[in-house]
Amino acid sequence: MTSSANGSALIEIKDLHKGYGPNIQVLKGLNIEMMPGDRVVVIGPSGGGKSTLLRVVMGLEQIQGGEVRFGGKPYIRADGRKTIIDNDVRKQIGMVFQHYTLFPHLSIMENLILAPRKVHGESRASARERGAKILERFGLGNKADAYPSQLSGGQKQRVAIARALMLDPKLMLFDEVTSALDPELVAEVEQVILNLAGQGMPMMMVTHDMWFAKNVASRVIFCASGVVVEDGPPEQVLGNPREERTREFINRVFHIRA
Amino acid sequence: MDMTLDFSILGRFVDAFALGLWTTIKLTLLCIVLGTTLGFVVGLLRSGTNTVIRAVLGFYVELFRGTPVLIQLFWIFFCLPLILGVELSNFVSATIALTLYMGAITSETFRASLRSVGREQLDACVALGLPRRAQVMNVIMPQAVLRAAPTLLSNAISLFKESALVSAVGMADLMFIGQNISNNTARPVEVLTAVAAIYFVIAFPLTRVVTLLEQKLLRKFSA
Numbered sequence: 001m002t003s004s005a006n007g008s009a010l011i012e013i014k015d016l017h018k019g020y021g022p023n024i025q026v027l028k029g030l031n032i033e034m035m036p037g038d039r040v041v042v043i044g045p046s047g048g049g050k051s052t053l054l055r056v057v058m059g060l061e062q063i064q065g066g067e068v069r070f071g072g073k074p075y076i077r078a079d080g081r082k083t084i085i086d087n088d089v090r091k092q093i094g095m096v097f098q099h100y101t102l103f104p105h106l107s108i109m110e111n112l113i114l115a116p117r118k119v120h121g122e123s124r125a126s127a128r129e130r131g132a133k134i135l136e137r138f139g140l141g142n143k144a145d146a147y148p149s150q151l152s153g154g155q156k157q158r159v160a161i162a163r164a165l166m167l168d169p170k171l172m173l174f175d176e177v178t179s180a181l182d183p184e185l186v187a188e189v190e191q192v193i194l195n196l197a198g199q200g201m202p203m204m205m206v207t208h209d210m211w212f213a214k215n216v217a218s219r220v221i222f223c224a225s226g227v228v229v230e231d232g233p234p235e236q237v238l239g240n241p242r243e244e245r246t247r248e249f250i251n252r253v254f255h256i257r258a
Numbered sequence: 259m260d261m262t263l264d265f266s267i268l269g270r271f272v273d274a275f276a277l278g279l280w281t282t283i284k285l286t287l288l289c290i291v292l293g294t295t296l297g298f299v300v301g302l303l304r305s306g307t308n309t310v311i312r313a314v315l316g317f318y319v320e321l322f323r324g325t326p327v328l329i330q331l332f333w334i335f336f337c338l339p340l341i342l343g344v345e346l347s348n349f350v351s352a353t354i355a356l357t358l359y360m361g362a363i364t365s366e367t368f369r370a371s372l373r374s375v376g377r378e379q380l381d382a383c384v385a386l387g388l389p390r391r392a393q394v395m396n397v398i399m400p401q402a403v404l405r406a407a408p409t410l411l412s413n414a415i416s417l418f419k420e421s422a423l424v425s426a427v428g429m430a431d432l433m434f435i436g437q438n439i440s441n442n443t444a445r446p447v448e449v450l451t452a453v454a455a456i457y458f459v460i461a462f463p464l465t466r467v468v469t470l471l472e473q474k475l476l477r478k479f480s481a
Binding site: 163 | 378379381382384385386387388389392396397400401404477478479
C-alpha cells in the first residue's frame, strides 16, 4: 500500500470510523485504496458495514473518525463532531440504490434530466438529447414518457443507472442493486453493469451474487465487523481465500448456492 | 296534522335556494383557498426546526382540532369583537372561523404527506448532487402535494358541509334560507329534504372523485 504516496489512487479511505449512537459501531477503522481502473466488489456478512461504507463514500453519512480522499484531494473528513464533505467532489460520484429510488411523480425522461439541469445548468433540449441516447442504449428507448410505476423492477433499476450516468460520474457505487429484483430480471441489470465495466467505468459495489462478483470484479474486498478482513483479486478472495474468516464465509455462501 | 307532501311548493323558492347556495359556495371556496394556504404554511413551519414557532403553531392546531366548529364560530362572532373592540360582520367572522379551522386541519394533512416522502428520496437527491432548493421544489414538495391531494379534497368537502353552521350566526347561506322557508311555509319535510338533497348532489360526486384520485395516486407511488 504505497500508492497513496504517488497520489494516483482514485479513492483512499483511511481509518474510517462510523457508528450510530455510542453503542453501535459499524465501521471500526476501515482502510481501502481504490485505483482508477479498479472495479471493487465488497462482500461480507450482513451488518458488516458494506452498505454503510458505500453510503459514506457517497457522502450520505456522518462519520466519527478518519477520512476519504478522492483523486488525491480531501473529500470527507471527521472534524470533531462534524463531518466535512466537499460537495464538488461528491458531484463526481454516482450511486444506485437497492430500491430504485426513482422520482415517482416524474416521467423517465424527467427523472434523467432533472439533475443535469439543476446541477450543471444544462439546457432542457441538450439534456433530453443525451437522455434519449442513453435510454436507447439501455433498451428503454420507448419508455421516455412512461412513469416509474409503469416499469418492471429491472427496467426501473436500469433507469436509475442511466440517471446516475447522466452526470458523467468518475466513480459509480452500486448498493445491492439486484437484491430487490425478481430472479428473471437480475440478468438485464447485471448486463448493463458488465457493459459499463467493459468500458472502464470505475465502480465499487456491494452484492450477494457471487457469480456476478466474479465476473465484474477486478478486486474483491471481504468486509466483516467493520474492518477489511481480506482484499485481493477475485480468484484469491472468492476462489482461494487466505484468511480463515473469508474462507468460512465463502464456503457458506457457495454451499447454499450449490 | 296534515302529512300530505307537496314538493311543488319548492318551485316558488328556486331563486332563494340559488342565492343561498351561491353564498355557501362563495364562502366555502374562499375559506378553502385561504385555509389551504394557511395550512400549507403552518404545516411547513411545524416541520421546521424553530421550536418556538412549532410550539405556538402546535397550540393553534390542537385548539382548532379539539373544539367544535360551532364554538369557534360563536367565539369569533360574539367574543372577538368585544376583545378587539371592532364590529365584525357575520361574513367576516364566518370566513375567519372556517379559514382557521380549515388551516388547522390541512396543516396536519401537509405535515403527514411531507413525512411520507421517504428518506430514500432524499438520499437519491443527495446522490444526484441536487441543490437544496431543487430537492425541495422539484422532488419533495410535488410529491407531498400529490400525496396530500385526496385528503385535501376530503377536507374541502367537509368544509362545504360544515359551512351550514354559519346559518347560526345569521349568514344567509343555503341552510339559513332553507330554515327560513321551512318556518314560513310550515313545510319542513319538503324544504329540509330539498336542502339536504342539494348538499348531497354536490358533495357525493366529489367524494367519488376522492376515491378515484386515491386509487390513481396509490398506483403511482407504489413504484
